[in-house]
Amino acid sequence: MASYFTLIGFGPTGWGWQLVLATWMTLSVSASAFATGLVFGTAGAWAKLSRSRAARRAGDLYTTVMRGIPDLLVVYLFYFGGSEVLTSTARLFGQGGFWGLNSFMAGTLAVGIVSGAYQTEAIRGAYHAIPRGEIEAARAVGMPSLLMLRRIIAPRVLRFALPAMGNVWQSVLKESALISVTGLAEILREIHIGAGSTSRPFDFYLTGFALYLLLTTLSGVAFRGAESWTLRGERRA
């Protein structure tokens, strides 16, 4: 029996490169999902802070639904449900055959939309944390609202939302494992493949454990660094 380090190493019988690729895949799908979530989160926060009653309702509906249903269900909905809708839509336009989102896109969308709901709350909370005096001061000097958004609101929201965004990123990293059900070769799927192909489940699951821990620890360090960077020039109590 090969030793653990031969098994996960980079030699001819080692799974090292596959695991590196899988880790890269987890990172890229998580980053895409997080970015997608940022778009949805910004729109959601805008809706929830809007003066329009309908927009506020829509924002509430979005965050309530997406935070209230299991993420795995959303992945299934996009991957299997999505191709059914697309295929029948394509048929309407005279295009036969199969149409669908590939596993990367379906997974990114599903995890992204769910994380968008959490990002909505993070951004909304950060907006409320801006001292009213700063906005009043901006108005008092006659700053137009777009300029106020760019110079006052956006930088302040970014700073206040950062810790909560760090948490959302950690959960996106972990939720990306759900995308393994679509066959996307990210960490969990690759670990499962390795375990099933070599009959060494313990070694592979332990490696998966370590890889996720490595990613979450490194991103924890990165977010802490970013937080202290945004706090430079801030008075410390």
Added chain:
Amino acid sequence: MRIFRLLPALAVAVALASPAAFAKDWTKVVIATEGAYMPYNGHSPDGKLIGFEIDLGNNLCARLKIACEWVSQDWDGIIPGLTAGKYDAIMDGMSITAKRLEVLAFTRNYTRAPTVFAVQKDGPLANLPDDGLNVSLDDKTAMDAAVKALTPALKGKVVGAQIATIQADMLNTYFKGIVDIRTYKTTEEHDLDLMAGRIDAALAATSYFVSTLARPGGDKLKLVGPHFTGGLLGLGTGIGFRKSDPELKTMFDKALNEALADGTIKKLSLQWFKTDISPPS
């Protein structure tokens, strides 16, 4: 109106995103497999698919003079993926059963391995009765007798099986109320729990347990009790297609019969399973 001008662009974007859009003249067939179910199918460390079904599938495609493309897909979503059209066929140690025949078209069987209990050698079930006896679930009296003979030993014991498999069905049908049934997402997980002593027995196909016994810790296990076949255990494994593609079934049935007749399946079975599980022709 603007939205209608956007639709062609959207359609192009979707076409680029979908890897499996192709014409339906069957010069190419996309086959899905789990890639984590050795020796049926698995991956080598360099990421290539290997295993009994990969060799057999490629052999069949060569006979049919068509191109075969493999995709590896999680077992959980493998049938929905086929019906949704993401690929055209499934070769994944998938047993032919009445339930699956409601949604899929199957070829003839290409393996037929009996279902059996695995237990710890020094555990409470090490001497299960009717060891090695062939019991067909189609034969009601034989099956009733087997259940009756096993009941005293199995009473209250915990037995594991993979969820949504014929083995889980068999436990639910014949042993409900007798044993405590645990279902697992994968067969490996019940193996791990069996080795750890969290469950008393696991139920799976002999062809699968070959790999369990060969892995670290597998020497502590043994296969006991009757060899079950037939009935809801199905006819062995076959290639699954969408019901709307009957021509694929005809093509692959012909190729399988040839491969069975010239000994290819037996040869591959001995190579990968170390035992002949090719079906009676």
